[in-house]
Amino acid sequence: MRTVNVTGVGLRPFGRFPELSLTALGAEAVRAALADAGIGRGGFQAAFCGTVYGGVAAGHKVLTALGLSGVPMVNVEAGCASGGAALALGATAVASGRADAVLVFGLEKMPRGMIRSSFFEPWREEAGLAATPAYFALRAQRLMLESDVTLEDLARVSVKNHRHGVANPYAMYRRAVSLEEVLASAVVCEPLRLLMLCAPNEGAAAVVLAARPAARAVRVAAAVLRSHLAGSVLGEHTPLGGLTGERISTPTEMAARAAYEEAGIGPADLDLVELQDTDAGREILSVEELGLCPRHGGGRWVRDGGGEMGSRLPVNASGGLLAKGEPLGASALAQVVELTWQLRGEAGPRQVPGARAALAHTVGRGANACVVILSR
Template sequence: MRRAFVLGVGMTEFSKPGRPDPNYPELAHRAADAALHDAGIGYPQVEQACVGFVHADSTAGQRAVYELGMTGIPVMNVNNNCASGSSALLYARQLVQGGLADCVLALGFEKMQRGSLGTPNHPHAANPIEKFLEALSGLHEPFGAPVVLEMFRAAGTEHMQRFGTTPEQFAKVAEKNHRHSAGNPYAQFRDVHTLDEILASTEVCPPLTKLQCSPTSDGAAAAIVVSEDVVDRLGAADRAVEIVAQTLATDTAEAYDSAVNIVGTPISRRAARQVYEQAGVGPEDLDVIELHDCFSINEILTYEALGLCPEGEGGALVDSGDTTYGGRWVVNPSGGLISKGHPLGATGLAQCAELSWQLRGEAGPRQVDGARLALAHNVGIGSAGIVTLYRMAQS
């Protein structure tokens, strides 16, 4: 099978939703144009486009790339909930590795409404997460929060009951990620907050406070995925980032067994194991990680799913300082979803951009010293879990 490389990345600043402009075509244009410029190629060299989004109509991907030029290329629209951006990247990689294209644009964007995410507004269609909600109602007394928040609240409560995890440990995740985002010019929030400030912020759904929850956001991100032939032809091996391994996992029947499983922990664990096996590495080999901290609870669950620590010890791991600068790994140097923002279709590709900059030594004040092996984790409830491993081509 051929190798696939990220040759260029780009993204917009993530921002608070609610403004009419810029609309998603302009956001997508800015991110894709930046990725093309970073790759040193023009849009006519792109042979296919894979476009991820959630809150837009069916052919929004075409509308987005038409801003770059109407070249007649195939455009694939991808909706995999919060993993839509990584899904677009996965399809782009498969096209290149399968020999169907040498240069593919992976693009993700979102133009969102303010407030918590609710259930889909399609009265005559089944809710895609209804089975998860039915299982959750039999496991935990509902709090009355918006549906996604309710799911993660239950998972956090369950983890606390089983393993003694504390609200302070969840809050330490948010303290770390807000601190990291101070060096990220693309982040929606760049203010640093103390642990006490995070614990004292508005309680939205115990044990979560407002500063532990990712915001709704507007934004876009993009990557140019190419074959080894393109890298060689352009003499770009010193800038190309290889997609070493990548897996998309969906649920098995165990998804309904617990609140922790309902929010996708088993699929994250399975995807991570498959990626490690494909690449012949383990979590101890990683240097920098971007993971899906939609809520601080999920970062601790994901430490365990990725094998950074045994089950039940995610709280102790964040206490140890091993997930920030000076520790064993740097997790979410971008600020993560909590602080960078979470425009659903763009999130996975924003992770790709951050890790590409980290591996190329171009991350500025948030640079992880000696970053050589990077991992991204992106999950969408319902469910899709994608884990991607990156390294420099010259490695």
């Protein structure tokens, strides 16, 4: 199998843009990635687009608008991991020799409010048996019970990520918040306050993958997608439905193990991580599932300053979803864009010094979890 390199990246700032179409958002990110890679029409042999709410052939519309159609074009949906799934498919195409270069991009214009999904039957949603804030809150309550996580720990995660987001011009929210401000924000569903939840929004991200190395190329050491094993009562796949008495590996745990093995490294070898923080509790759970701290050690990890800039392993230096917001199809690829800039030394005031290995993680409906490891 051939080495896969990230040779170009592009990102459209996240936020709300009623004056711009979804196609326009995607086109902006794709143009930037192609320019960064120094290629144009004919420079890539396939394209993969991640989106959830984008509708039929959303990726085709972007390539058509840019005059780049004619190559195989695959639209991918895997919940919050859609962009990661698209990248995994693109990396496989390059590694196998089916393509010398591919374009991978993700785009989304999210409706406001609760992230609704046709994955759940209407009666389940009406009964609260869906991916609502109530589900996130129950998951956070379990963390508080099992991992010594306190309400203040949840607030500290939000404080950290919003502080990191101040230095990210692509984030939707670029204002630091205090612990007291987070705790005083409206209760959405106990224990989660409003400032502990990410905001669904709009944006786009794009990546060019190629077999040829480039002067600033970053290597894709692993790109792994895993689905769920049935049985967890609080799993992303069947919220509030399943078994409670068994210890079943989660999609994130399975994807992380496979990615570490493929890359030939472990958590101790990482220099920074971008991970799923749909809510503050999800960040702590992600840290545990990725092996960045001991299982049930999430509360102690937060209180010891885990993930802070200047710590041994910064987590969500971009501000994460809590600061950036979450356009589902673009969020995983935005992580890859951020980590590519970090590994190139191009992240500006949020640069992690000397970064050589980084991990991106997303997990969502399906359940699907994607773990991507980049190195230089």
